[in-house]
Each structure stands twice: as structure tokens, then as C-alpha cells.
Amino acid sequence: MRKAAIATLAILFVIASCTKKSAPAGGTASIDGAAIFSKHCARCHGAQGVKDSRTPNLQTIAISRDQMINSITNGKDHMPAWKDKLSTAQISALADLIAGWHKK
Numbered sequence: 440m441r442k443a444a445i446a447t448l449a450i451l452f453v454i455a456s457c458t459k460k461s462a463p464a465g466g467t468a469s470i471d472g473a474a475i476f477s478k479h480c481a482r483c484h485g486a487q488g489v490k491d492s493r494t495p496n497l498q499t500i501a502i503s504r505d506q507m508i509n510s511i512t513n514g515k516d517h518m519p520a521w522k523d524k525l526s527t528a529q530i531s532a533l534a535d536l537i538a539g540w541h542k543k
């Protein structure tokens with residue numbers, strides 16, 4: 440009886456960890472970088488990537504798209520890491536959004 444309970448728990452744990460890692464439904468095309476930014480990033484960075492002296496101006500920051508992805512994924516100093524909350528496709532959409540601001 441006890442063994443069965445442990446086995447059930449083990450199976451549930453495996454299912455839970457698989458579900459957590461899978462990317463949200465919908466292809467890259469349906470990912471709206473601006474919506475993700477206003478939901479997760481604007482509170483620190485401002486609606487358009489510019490807020491105050493605590494966060495860098497994302498409209499003018501001189502970093503490559505690769506570095507943006509790296510910093511968003513793994514965090515940087517006071518900036519939290521997003522790899523457990525956002526999919527790589529969502530992070531990529533955010534880097535596109537920020538890179539797009541640079542071209543304006």
C-alpha cells in the first residue's frame with residue numbers, strides 16, 4: 440500500500456514537472472511582445488521601456504539582441520531571471536520589441 444502511494448506521488452511529480460516546462464500553446468506568430476512587456480516588465484521599466492534611474496533606458500541601451508535575451512533569461516543584478524516564467528519564444532518576442540524601439 441505504501442509503495443503504491445509513493446509510486447503515485449512519483450508519477451504525479453513527473454507529470455507536474457513536464458507540464459511546467461512545456462511552452463504555452465500557440466506559435467511564435469501569436470506571441471505579443473508588447474502585451475508581455477506591459478504585464479511583466481512595465482512595473483520596473485515603464486510602459487515604453489523608460490522609467491527612472493533604477494532601470495536602464497531600454498529605448499537607447501547599447502546592447503545586442505543576444506545580450507538582451509541573455510539578461511532577460513538569466514537576470515542581471517536587480518533584474519529577476521525570466522527563464523522559469525516565460526518561454527524562449529516569449530523572451531525572443533521581448534528582444535524584438537526592445538530592438539524595434541532602438542530603430543525608431
Ligand code: HEC
Pocket residue numbers: 476479480481482483484493494495497500502506507510511515516517518519521533537
Ligand atoms: C523587478 C524589476 C524589474 C523587472 C520586473 C524587469 N526588469 Fe529588466 N532590469 C531591471 C534592472 C534593475 C535592470 C538593470 C540591471 C543592471 O544592469 O544592473 C534591468 C535591465 C534590463 C535590461 C538590460 C540588460 C543588460 O544586459 O544590460 C533589459 C534588456 C531588460 N531589463 C529587459 C526586461 C524585460 C524584457 C522584462 C520583462 C520580462 C524586465 N526587464 C523586467 C529591473 C527589472
